Amino acid sequence: MLYPQPARWCKALLACAMLLSSYAGAAEKLAHVTILATGGTIAGSGATSTTTVGYTAATVGVNQLIAAVPELAKVADVKGEQVFQIASENMSNEHWLKLAQRVNTLLAQPDVDGIVITHGTDTLEETAYFLDLTVKSRKPVVLVGAMRPGTALSADGPINLYNAVLLAASQEAVGKGVLVAMNDQIHAARDVTKTNTSTPDSFKTPELGMLGYIQGNKPYFYHVPARKHTADTEFDVSKLSALPQVDIVYGYANVGPVALNALVAAGAKGIVHAGVGDGSLATPVKAALVAARKQGVLIVRSSRVGQGIVARNGEANDDELDFVASDTLNPQKARILLMLALTKTTDSKQIQRMFATY
Ligand code: SIN
Secondary structure (H helix, E strand, C coil), rough: CCCCCCHHHHHEEEEHHHHHHHHHHHHCCEEEEEEEEEEEEHCCECCCCCCCCCCCCCCHHHHHHHHCCCCCCHHHHEEEEEEEEEEHHHHCHHHHHHHHHHHHHHCCCCCCEEEECCCCCCCCCHHHHHHHHHHCCCCEEEEEEECCCCCCCCCCCHHHHHHHHHHHCCCCCCCCEEEEECCEEEECCCCEECCCCCCCCCCCCCCCCCCEEEECCCEEECCCCCCCCCHCCCCCCCCCCCCCCCCEEEEECCCCHHHHHHHHHHHCCEEEEEEECCCEECHHHHHHHHHHHHHCCEEEEECCCCCCCCCCCCCCCHHHHHCCECCCCCCHHHHHHHHHHHCCCHHHHHHHHHHCCC
């Protein structure tokens, strides 16, 4: 007979329907993104719509942040969690340890595909680098903030949050380390820095370059981070409740050793020297650093300049002084790497290797 029997027709139709519905299901399946809110200007409010300075950071909770951007529901299945509610100048080592532990717990869950952390912009680059060294997952982790409070004309928080969630939900962000999404741009945690006190384009990666853009509901990557990060680092903070004390000493004309000596007397286990130029050391400070090193304090030579390499044995004989050179890490990021390094070793050669690796 020329035509299939009715039973065979039914079976074929059923199979087609099942195939079509599984395609539709796959297309609709949204990534699960958890937003961890920590405060900052993105959660801030001002007295008027033109108040862009002198507002109060960290006043709005995570549910309100999410509710203000209903478009999030189109790009991810979003959950919110308020981990802290602070202005980021109050971010501490203890906050970082709690945050890293929470991020690692969440990312170990099969029902979490990515994390967004809303954060004040003042220390956002530091938290991003701390997590870049301590998150043990290839799943996306994206930090985001805002330069203007949500009450301001042209507030940048909602679009930044939307872009951050889009990025955290994307396959393109997998395995790229901790990312920063600000002003339609994607930056690597290690290299990004805040460059302006108040404008929305403050976050930049000068010279080394940002990783890409977010435009038209899509991330575009043009570079990948060259240094080791996240799952490939040797640092494990899962059981830590404190980090070794490391402080920064600033270099300037006429500087003396008073601040440095006070920090060493207060128990610093490491000092990052934010030197002038290529990490140069003024004579009285150099003498105090040498004395501190003899007492076992680890010394890292960094630079206040903001760009370029602080070369080993360049402006100081690091081999002879037993100091470490910071490579391209700015002082605030060198402090983070030195703290984590000191959780593993006090051997300056090992620590120098870490500064060449991360
Ligand atoms: C902060 O860092 O918490 C305040 C400033 C900002 O978020 O832009």
